[in-house]
Amino acid sequence: MSEILSTKEETRDSSSTQSKPVLHAHNLTKVYKTGEVEVKALDGVDFQVFEHEMVVLLGESGSGKSTLLNILGGLDVATSGEVYFKDRLISSDSKGLLTSFRREHVGFVFQFYNLIPSLTALENVALVTEIAKNPIKPEEALDLVGLLPRKDHFPGQLSGGEQQRVAIARAIAKQPEILLCDEPTGALDHQTGILVLEAIEQVNRELGTATVVITHNTSVGGIADRVVTLRDGKVSDIQSNSNRLSPSELKW
Structure with a gap:
């Protein structure tokens, strides 16, 4: 894991936060x-x-x-508008191409955890690494979020x-370029929410994963x-x- 992190840190340190967009949406409408x-x-x-940026969407x-x-x-x-992943226009992709895009490049974290109850923590993470092109080990992903000691728990x-x-x-075990988090602390109390945000922040800082976090909590x-507000x-x-x-x- 240290080799992976040092490589990512070198990449992050050698470029400015806003070097080039990983995702770029233009004039999106949805009806x-x-x-x-x-x-x-x-x-x-x-x-x-x-690249490497942390954006909070309020x-x-x-x-x-x-x-x-x-x-x-x-x-x-979208109903209209364009979405680019790097230089590739994805907004006109077929369902199959969008599935490949999600599988290869995007990690998702939602308000509800969607874990498989009959699998351990390690096995839940391993499900993703088995289909990813360039995954890190499930143990390393759990270690990054501070849960390696709980790997055998359901x-x-x-x-x-x-x-x-x-x-x-x-979400991050497949080493996605983008991590999208939709209200990841919405179902948690204050103190537990801080622990979850610390895990997300550490992924962004150590792996350099471009990250977007949705929240209604302005703090x-x-x-x-950057903080982007929608109304x-x-x-x-x-x-x-x-x-x-x-x-x-x-x-808070």
């Missing part, structure tokens, strides 16, 4: 139709995520955060925060390089942090 009623979830959104419920994240990650498609034997950290280990923006399906504000806080320094 949902129910009968004759149309709801515009996204309304002309431009969004970029750069907004109230219904602002379009999850819709944007799902389109960026290839789980959904989800039912783990706390909510521990289950979420297993989910993070599973979480302190851990980010009514549009980007209403973008702020940059010259100094990122550690999760333990956040004032």
